[in-house]
Amino acid sequence: MSHLPFDGLSSTEFERFCLRLLEGLGFKNTEWRKGAVGDYSPADGGYDLEMMLTRHDPDGWEYQETWFVECKQRKKALSFNEISSLLSLDEEADVLLLMLDGHISRQAREKLGQWQNRHPQTRLRIWERHNLEDLCTQEKARALDSNGTPFSDFLVTSSRVRSQDPIVRRAALAALERIGIAHPNFRQPVVDTVCQYLRAPAESHDQDVRRFAQSILQRWLTGLDDRLEPVADDEIWQDIDLDLSGAHLVDFRFVSGRATRAIFKDVRFAGVTRFGHTSFRHHADFSGSVFHDSVDFTSCTFALGADFSRTTFHDWSSFYSARFDGYADFSASHHVDEASFRRTRFDQPASFVSAAFQKGATFERAIFEQDIFFDNTHFGEFGCFESATFQTVVSFCGSTVDGDMDFSHTTNRGRGLYRQVWPAGWSSPYRNCLAVVREEDMPDSQDSLCEDCTPTKRCFLRETEES
Numbered sequence: 001m002s003h004l005p006f007d008g009l010s011s012t013e014f015e016r017f018c019l020r021l022l023e024g025l026g027f028k029n030t031e032w033r034k035g036a037v038g039d040y041s042p043a044d045g046g047y048d049l050e051m052m053l054t055r056h057d058p059d060g061w062e063y064q065e066t067w068f069v070e071c072k073q074r075k076k077a078l079s080f081n082e083i084s085s086l087l088s089l090d091e092e093a094d095v096l097l098l099m100l101d102g103h104i105s106r107q108a109r110e111k112l113g114q115w116q117n118r119h120p121q122t123r124l125r126i127w128e129r130h131n132l133e134d135l136c137t138q139e140k141a142r143a144l145d146s147n148g149t150p151f152s153d154f155l156v157t158s159s160r161v162r163s164q165d166p167i168v169r170r171a172a173l174a175a176l177e178r179i180g181i182a183h184p185n186f187r188q189p190v191v192d193t194v195c196q197y198l199r200a201p202a203e204s205h206d207q208d209v210r211r212f213a214q215s216i217l218q219r220w221l222t223g224l225d226d227r228l229e230p231v232a233d234d235e236i237w238q239d240i241d242l243d244l245s246g247a248h249l250v251d252f253r254f255v256s257g258r259a260t261r262a263i264f265k266d267v268r269f270a271g272v273t274r275f276g277h278t279s280f281r282h283h284a285d286f287s288g289s290v291f292h293d294s295v296d297f298t299s300c301t302f303a304l305g306a307d308f309s310r311t312t313f314h315d316w317s318s319f320y321s322a323r324f325d326g327y328a329d330f331s332a333s334h335h336v337d338e339a340s341f342r343r344t345r346f347d348q349p350a351s352f353v354s355a356a357f358q359k360g361a362t363f364e365r366a367i368f369e370q371d372i373f374f375d376n377t378h379f380g381e382f383g384c385f386e387s388a389t390f391q392t393v394v395s396f397c398g399s400t401v402d403g404d405m406d407f408s409h410t411t412n413r414g415r416g417l418y419r420q421v422w423p424a425g426w427s428s429p430y431r432n433c434l435a436v437v438r439e440e441d442m443p444d445s446q447d448s449l450c451e452d453c454t455p456t457k458r459c460f461l462r463e464t465e466e467s
Helices: 011-024 081-088 106-118 129-136 151-160 166-182 184-199 204-222 446-451 460-466
Strands: 028-032 049-056 062-072 095-100 123-127 248-250 268-270 360-362 382-384 404-406
Touching: 011 028, 011 049, 011 062, 011 129, 011 184, 062 081, 081 095, 081 106, 106 123, 123 129, 151 166, 151 184, 166 184, 166 204, 184 204, 204 248
Parallel strands: 062 095, 095 123, 248 268, 360 382, 382 404
Antiparallel strands: 028 049, 049 062
């Protein structure tokens, strides 16, 4: 069969491949000791997977074996030091298994043999790349459901996505899409393969195939596609992780999308990008990405927050009516054109520290339920916070403005350990008025501000009483 398409897989995807293969071989009761987002796992206790395998003695006696599995990706031969943690576990297992996308060094193999002689009660197994290829062709390594396509067929199709012929690549992607439609347990591996293809360096003659790959994600994770009729809600692929870190995407549409984990770190977006009404159920990572054209995040929900730090927006960007239920990080982001956060809701702390709004930004009617920091932020032509609500701490320490700031009708209910810090020339009296006003318009007595409101400095208390 063709070589397995390991090159370009993230560590998370390789672990998922190992998990699928072992399940196809009959392992049960899987525990995947992964809890992080991205291409790494947290401290996992020395191994990635814990699984059970049923064994039978010649007399028919059935028993369970516990397997600890460590998955390793290395371009060079794996050294003994890189796997020593697996051999010093406090927990006990019947079998310790190393699954490698490459091979192990001779020195490591010798030391592992010595370790096995000292620990005969635990069997040590090593599956290198050629072992994995052989296992995928076995009869047992068939589909993960009873009616499935052979797992080896899926892997062969995946390998053809790397063909030099664009016609073969497109045909392979279409075949993967059909596998995902017919076999739900293959949907995550299908998406992983499509993402792997989109993460590969883009070539000018490959744009049509890349757009087709994008359309697979758009159709089955959002239900919308220019090629065909919309997908019914019950046919949309559920509980899918999306890792497009480092990809090059063109005219990417993910409107009303559904993704469990979404990683768009260091992505280059060309053409109009649309994420409107998408629900990100876990942390969304857009850090370091570049949007060369306009992008729309209207009414998006970020359940565990989002990272837009160091992101560059070359054109207009909109987060109109978006909601951040977790920490929102826009630190050091660069907005060349206008940025809109109108009616955006921040339920957790947010940071725009060292962000640059070259043309300007509007936060009209935005709601900040927790601390918000605009320290060292630069506003170009304007900064609009009309009718915005600050519930706790707000800081504009060191911020600069080339044009004008609009804090009309702003509600400031900030209280806490830290004092509010407003842009130069602006203040927020606490005693009787919760508005943010120009210092030059402040009356001599803050107590009398509510009795001396003018059209240039509206008072929240007066407006509340009148309403």
